[in-house]
Amino acid sequence: MLAGDLDVIGITGDLVGQFEGQDGFDITETPSNALQLMAFNTDHEALSDVRVRQALTMAVDKDALIETVWYGYGDKIGSHYPPILKGYVDHADSLSYDPDGALALLEEAGYPNGEGIQLDMYLPSAYPAYVSAGQVIADYLTNIGVTVNIQNVEWAVWLSDVYTGRNYDLTVTGHTGRLDPYTLLARYNSESPENYMNYSNDRVNELLDNVQVELDEATRDDMYGEIQDILAEEVPGFYIQSPIGLRVTKDSVSGIETYPIDIIELKDITITE
Numbered sequence: 001m002l003a004g005d006l007d008v009i010g011i012t013g014d015l016v017g018q019f020e021g022q023d024g025f026d027i028t029e030t031p032s033n034a035l036q037l038m039a040f041n042t043d044h045e046a047l048s049d050v051r052v053r054q055a056l057t058m059a060v061d062k063d064a065l066i067e068t069v070w071y072g073y074g075d076k077i078g079s080h081y082p083p084i085l086k087g088y089v090d091h092a093d094s095l096s097y098d099p100d101g102a103l104a105l106l107e108e109a110g111y112p113n114g115e116g117i118q119l120d121m122y123l124p125s126a127y128p129a130y131v132s133a134g135q136v137i138a139d140y141l142t143n144i145g146v147t148v149n150i151q152n153v154e155w156a157v158w159l160s161d162v163y164t165g166r167n168y169d170l171t172v173t174g175h176t177g178r179l180d181p182y183t184l185l186a187r188y189n190s191e192s193p194e195n196y197m198n199y200s201n202d203r204v205n206e207l208l209d210n211v212q213v214e215l216d217e218a219t220r221d222d223m224y225g226e227i228q229d230i231l232a233e234e235v236p237g238f239y240i241q242s243p244i245g246l247r248v249t250k251d252s253v254s255g256i257e258t259y260p261i262d263i264i265e266l267k268d269i270t271i272t273e
Contacts, residue, residue: 001025001248007271008249008256012129013071019248026253030245031084033184033260034176035077036130037237038137043198044169046109046117053235054095055105060140061097066241069133074241079228080188082242084260085181087221091232091239102144114145121148121170122162126155130172133240137172163196174243178261181224182211188231199236 001009002018011019019025040047040056047053066074075083078091103113111117119141123134131152138148148170153161162168177183186192189208190200204227211223231239249256252272257265 007253008247011246011248013073013246016071016073016246024251026249026251028247028249028256028258029073030247030258031075031082031260032176032243032245033082033084033179034174035080035082035184035242036074036133036172036174036240037080038134038170038172038240039197039237040235041166041169041196041198042200042236043166044119046111047119047169049109050234051105051109052111052117053238055102055109055144056141056146057095057235057238058098058102058105059144059146060137060238062240063097065133065136065140068136069129070241070243073244073246075244076241077239079232079239080175080184080237081181081224081228081231082184082260084242085179085184087181087224089225089228089232091228094232095235099143106144111145114141114147117145118147118149119169121150121172122158122168123150123152123172124155124158125152126158127173130174134170134172137170137238166196166198176262182208185224185227188227188236197236199234201230201234204230 016027019027040053042048062076066072066076076092078094081088106112106114121134121138123131125131134150138150141148162171175184186208187194188199188204189195190205207223207227211220214220214223253269255268255270257268
């Protein structure tokens, strides 16, 4: 791109500085309907306790994590729902960073100073940002006495052993969907094959079943909102951020349309020589 051979390129946050202040380039930030999280396997004895999951969530400075790993290019979240979607409920500051509060919850759950909690974290090596995020999170968890054993695995192994086999305690990954919220939230039905967190909540099951046949839009929004409220409280995952997409174009390029899903409209692009 810098050599002039390309007209458009997607970049990550660590590369923005190479183009800032450079003549001839435009940098575009685009919100997405994706999200990134650290999933908890709620079948694990300690992680089956909501207080432990809340404590682990409160033990990590989410703002610092986003700044460190993604250079600040992300919208902080607190539930499995990106801010770009209609019906978003803002839980970004729910269970915010509070190490003392985390220790108090662990003691209440029977794990004073994190004693007795050892967790295996499996990270997909194909995604360096998730590996980095996992390492940062693990460091935070040691501050409340929780032992985390990190295993970096190939993507095929992650899919077979973690996502399908559910043989893990913690993992960092990302999810996307379409503009219908159901595609994002359906995995939390206890019968879903995509429910790799082994999460179960009768009210969430009921809402997910009913929302599929509910015709009133406002009622559907309320139902999705209630699901977000429940996930923000019970945290089957440590919800980190909805990533911001970054694109660099030559200033001779115009007419690119970007959408919050993985679509780039090319038909109206023009290039001025």
